[in-house]
Amino acid sequence: MSAQVHANLTEAQVEQISGELDEPEWLLETRKEALAALDDLEMPDVITTPGPRHWTNLVDLDYESLVDPLEFAQEKDRVEAEGADVLSWDEALAEHGDLIEEHFGSVVDPQRDFLTALSTALFSAGTVVYVPEGVAAEDVKIRTRMNSRSLFNYTLVIAEESASATILERQTTGENLDGDQYYSGIVEVVAGENASVQYGALQNLAEDTYNFSVKRGHAHKHGSVDWIEGNIGSRLTKSSVETRLLGEGSESQIVGAFFGHEDQHFDINSRVWHEDEHTTADLVTRGVLDDEARSVYEGVQDVGRDAWDTSSYQRENTLMLSDDSEADASPKLIINNHDTEASHSATVGQVDAEELFYMNSRGVGEEQATNMLVEGFFVPVLEEVAVDELRDDLEELVAERLRN
């Protein structure tokens, strides 16, 4: 299943990227191994129905025409919080080389699939966030504006014991960029004992962009990793947001929101593994689809054999505004420990006719009423977004889409 893209990629390119970041030997080796592994790796898993029906077709994408490893023009803003380091890769490698060597690839296996390996081999943009023990880093911001045909972004977050961090990431596309683009983002989060990391991402890339992202966190004892994942832009998004609850009492919340229109396709995955006692997870996603947009949602709550006293909840709701849109969902429960309280639910529906009628009868026009109901639909998710700025941005993007 290997894509042809490999034909155009060379070790020399990888070496050049690595050289520009002034990387140590081990990282260059990791990249080269990822490059070599491309031949044998499969595309990321997409769910298939017992049909079998593939819901997201990654195989037929022409990566070759999208990927240009040596062109990575971008604008990046990084807002640092006091006591924490928010660094570009070359700075981070110089300052925290050992730390990076310890954690890089420990959360997201560089060879977990073809696209992840491609990202590992080629990443040239990215950020390292290091929050030392006991430091509370609020309002870390990373804004990326993509100005090249392809961009490979790699973010590593290390929160040491009792540290906390709130990180906001935003991806947009610059002007004057024609044709299809490819954006790839890998995020690894390590939350040490008692540490808490909240990572919010708002993806608003141009609508001719193919977007692949993997965000994965490890939560150690009493640590927490919370994710907020907003998807508005791109033509095709394949997004996986995952937490492994490795330590006793660890927690994770995954909040997702998407709004698709025209021919956008969102393949959204939320996954959590309960691997120790007293762990808690809460997965909540809401999406709206208009025109011919399509969403595929897979949520997995995996309760391991040693995960005594687990609480795990998942809910996903999709609102369909158009008859040509399509919503597929599969919320999965994998339970290996009986001392568990777990539930999941999923609903799909249209704008409630009665509510619409009620609003019409109060003098609110059809379109405005629908818009208000769509905005209202996102409220339960927005309420879960503890970061004001992200919530405001998301609300604004939803409103903007409704105006168009």
Add this chain to the structure above:
Amino acid sequence: MSSDQDHLQDTDTEARFEFKKEENSAFEAEKGLTEETVRLISEDKDEPEWMLERRLRALEQFQEMPMPTDWPGQPDLSEVDIEEIVPYIRPDIETRGGAEEWEDLPEEIQDTFDKLGIPEAEKNALSGVGAQYESEIVYQNMQERWEEQGVIFCDMDKAVQEHEEIVKEYFMTKAVPPSDNKFAALHGAIWSGGSFVYVPEDTSVDMPVQAYFRMNSEGMGQFEHTLIVAEENSEVHYIEGCSAPKYSAFNLHSGGVEVFVKDNAHVQYSTVQNWSKNTYNLNTKRAIAEENATMEWVSGSMGSKATMLYPSTILKGPGATDNHITIAMAGEGQDIDTGAKVYHNAPDTKSTIESKSISKDGGRTNYRGLVHIADGAENASTSVECDALMFDNESTSDTMPYMEIQENKVDVAHEATVGKIGDEDVFYLQSRGLDDDDAKQMIVAGFIEPLTEELPIEYAVEMNRLIELEMEGSLG
């Protein structure tokens, strides 16, 4: 019946011996399932040419299709050796006419029958000994009562002979084509036995039609086919009685069930299965519901080593309804992968799925479901509810629902919960004087009540007793 078929059922030892010899050489010449075998089966049954052709076509498809192996978390089928399937048929052909003795059955099975309080004659029937006779009686009773109204209820092999036109129209053409999956194809090639139910227009069969012991009566009963045709405004409740544990040299059961529910008709199909723990139960069951028709599936899956069974309904006519109530229980070494599939292909269609599972002693249950709402199926509504109860930490319970929604004017809801048996509930019952085992049993009985209340009382009682037996000694 033809003389060819008679000779198979003849107890004359010489005839049987000769037949066996023939078969031996045929089977040993070629491994796996061959065209020769299929021809032999068809010939034995004196089937019309078209049926032989369908079998051969199914065989071709079977040979082309891969084993289902790539579903996430699906049961391990690596022990299901297709090459060995034909040799498994042979012992059952030998036992046609009743060669097995009650005493030859494994103790576990005998013990279960005893505990179920099943009398000797029935035990014989259930174990396959002399079942032919018993089943004939069952059929006769049915026919007397309803034949005047034109209701047909008979053995599937007989239906091919006597109701050829109806069978020809419906048999594996519309609901379960052999191309559906590898085991449907296998079934299409070597099916044998099963039930045929035909209910004419405006006819209500007001008592459940039961095929209880019959399945063992046929030599290759593990590939039985059930075909139910309910014409407009008719009503029937069919109960498939494999509710007793079956023992057989087979370790593969691959049945096929096809149900046609015409306009305004109502069919309920109930089954409580408790296959022996060496059986792979890989069935295909599908109903097609026309305008304003109602299809109801009630199923309990208790036995087998591994089950992959997803009764499905195609809601083809506007206003059609489909309800599933299913319960699965998995104990040691069992992997019960079961669920429901519903295709909403017309407006105003409704479906409900209520799935309950119990896992204990390292067993695994999985709900695997599919709800498909086609573009144009306006005002479709569906609700899926899955509840799992787990007894211990060795067991596994998974839920894998899939929903494909292509229409916006719909109401789709899925909910699933998993929990252990409530300590508080147990404590409460204990404080009322029940011991721990009884308390847990009572909680389980309450948990599965939605299923048992859909079943006629004798089946409900049996279901409860089977669950009690399953839980015996495992609590504490």
